[in-house]
Amino acid sequence: MSEAVRHLRLHASDNVVVALSPFAPGEMVEGVTVRTAIPAGHKLATRDLSPGDPVVKYANTIAVATAPIAAGDHVHVHNAAMPGALGPRRALVGAAAAREAVTPRTFPGIRRPDGRVATRNFVGVVTTVNCSATVARAIADRYRGEALRRWPGVDGVVALTHAYGCAMGRDSEGIRTLRRTLAGYARHPNFAGVLLLGLGCESNELSALAQACQGVAHLRTMDVQSTGGTLETIAAGSRAIEELLDIAAGAVRTPEPLSHLALGLQCGGSDAFSGVTANPALGAAADLLVAHGATVILSETPEIYGAEHLLKARAAKPEVADALDDRIAWWTAHAAADGGSLNDNPSAGNIAGGITTILEKSLGAVAKGGSSPLEAVIEYAQPLPTRGLVFMDSPGYDPMSATGQVASGANLIAFTTGRGSTFGCKPAPSLKLATNSDLHRRMPGDIDVNCGDILEAGVSIADKGREIFEALIEMASGVPSASERHGFGDAEFTPWVPGVIT
Template sequence: MDNLNPQDIKIHVVAKSVTPRGEPIALNEVAVLLNPHDDVAIARRPLGKGVILQLPAESGKTERVEVKQRIPSGHKVALHNIEQGQTVRRYGSIIGFATQPIRAGEHVHSHNLAVGELHQEYEYSVDVQPLEFVPPEQQRTFMGYRRPDGRAGTRNYIAIIGSVNCSASTVRFIERRFTPEVLRDYPNIDGVIGLTHKSGCGMRIGGAAVEQLQRVLAGMALNPNIGAYLLVGLGCESNQIQEMIANMELEHGKRGQWKQPLFLTIQENHGIATTVEEAVRVISKLLPEVNDVKREPIPISELTVALQCGGSDGWSGITANPALGYCVDELVRQGGTAVLSETPEIYGAEHLLLRRARNREVGEQFVGLIRWWEHYTAINDMEMDNNPAPGNKLGGLTTIYEKSLGALAKGGSTPLNAVYKYAEPITEHGFVFMDTPGYDPVSVTGQVAGGANIIVFTTGRGSCFGYKPAPSIKIASNNTLYENLTSDMDINAGVILDGFSAQEVGNRILDEIIAVASGKQSKSEAQGVGEEEFAPWILGATM
């Protein structure tokens, strides 16, 4: 059963009885069994000692299990006795190994479950199926901004991009001059945003860290949601602006750029105050030009959706992520692009992703990422099971294997077409992967620098995430979270536990993507969240 993809689970409603393919089964409507061969069920609500779970005969286990201790909602209860060292399965796949004997009815969590050696044998491309694309005349559209180079944006920002932390305050001073009152005469501009960061110097010139930072900054400048940009530096930093322009091919006529890049340095402009005034003059001249771009109908095949999950819980892999996976499958059928990331949060589930790789080369690229992360964590005195975080564990997730199996579900079921480095330009359509850390702001920064023009972010604990220049749509995994954070959550996937199908919620997510891409503000966007979340991945030593 190791080869059962959790995506197979997403297509089924939580049922009251077992079905031939092993769809989720509600046990007296108080717990959910995801696969008849699983060793655990998930408590739908807190279970008290003495509650009896009636198991389906098809599970091959004792038909009745008495709960031995309180089980919190979203947490796991053992369905039979498990010996120390024995594997424990959820989603039909291994999520860990028992660290002590576990009795039927007991709570299964970090006190008695841990990661171990999986010894997985990888199979490449065995689950790849040909796709039936939606005919062009039947493709859905959104109201977006068509750029001169042909790309499509969902927003229309002017960006002030700092080359180094030394220019960060100056960037903020410039940004503050463009108040809502100043921008009132430019209704087609979503704002003037400042993108600042904590790096740009103390780095080896010509090294990997500088190259990656330049890739991020250039990618943000070229994101289709940016109508124009101004680079602002100090002047003496390791990350020299003119070198970045040349290295990242930002010159006129390259990388789809349609204008010569504008830049200023504080030292060449005689200090902060005069640099601010010059920047205000430059941007003021850009405002009418950027405002002239108006929304028009564009096929959703030109959407590039960044997929994220943060603050996951025990329900994320049952409700929100599978529903998003349904949405991704439909987006890909429409010719669009979805970008899965957070490499450390695929660890333990990579065998399922490799089975979907378009070819062996793509699969081996992904395996190379896994091996790099194993090395990277080891030399930094960490381990891959540093994940899940405390909040994830409170929500019911125990090991990185378990978290990864649920996280993978948001990637749908279509072939994996390409694997990209962090912030590398995304050129393939369909389902693709970008190497990023699991930390949400750093991960999203890479995806948006790669070209993503909208974000869908699932959460079980309540990550109130926003991002500029790409709007972020948040999906709650459970009803309690949605009710507690209605001002932050855009869609409630918890209704799947009430009988709605993952497909219905997935269609709702796609409708919301189209609405937000067309100008509707997401909940985080309406609150102005998004600039402080720009966080490039900083590699190596700071000198």
């Protein structure tokens, strides 16, 4: 980064600029004298603000001043906070961009018997309840490292364990959501076969889950109590897994259209650079995928709060915009019922990275969705109803949100991070994108693509988007991501289970 370019103004109407490197008192920025030390990624006021005045970034109000702010002051949580009401919001993108004409592309994918295409070749052990988790992990652990050599071309055996499945109503919202999530994983194309494993007396009955998994080509079921106990179930479960591994080992990769790709978009450990580098670059890559007929899934409903107008302006039909409004209203009431608000979302790390309010975070987060039309809004873990850009309702907690996306059908995940993340996501590979070059230098083994050169070297958003697009195709083709090289992804399965545990 040259000495002449040390700050970023995101829109002419903004009254703050972003420091690209630390500012010291006495420096001049846009004709304003810096009054206090300002860390990289944080905001500098370019004009005086009185208490109650809006703080404007991305051409939208992200906060209001809570104390007098002089031009040259550091603007952050010590002198700015959420406005009492959102007020008018400005949709910078407007209507959805026209889809780019593209030359058809293929990738080497694994076509399953039902015609769906996989990016990885796993066997899964899906548990009905936490009480069968230990047995499931014991079964999966038998097929690691050298033990898997008998089945070339198989990526591994994954135990999907969780904390739920009992002490809840047998037809409750929680059970239905959990069952929909588990069934989504069982039918996922990245699993060549699945063993459903129960205890035998849980609320989330094995028979009901098996019914939800109807149509899964290679499915086995058993429960610990009927099979004779833990050791007997580990032995029987291992025999079932080896049958499925034999099937999986017969898979071959063949040229498949990019329209078979479904990409889940995630951001975690965000900083103030997320919304200006990695997120918009990922949005450019998402638009390229959509142009090729693929699907991209934007989620984390609390993290689009205050930026939903940008998506509504691109809704394919009015009922899609209405559905998004309904989900925002539900989350606003949900947070209030627990004595909180959606502005509780920015984490300590987000705040340290320069994000002041959820509005600022959301305006940056929604950039991951690019500029394609919003085709549908779906429930958590609901099967994808269409190709193109889809919004899936979910919490803002990254592992929980990504779990829902994979259950909906995502066979790839792209994860932007500014503070640093080690997230893996079996059975779907996860591409990690750094928002800044300092993170890439500090955690090189965990990052797949550095987006910091957008600011440091002037790489365009479009060019970085094409780089990410190509990296996603490589990953879909079998090239391991950073988290896969480390063997990560077994522990990140985190279903969202709303409702009461009794």
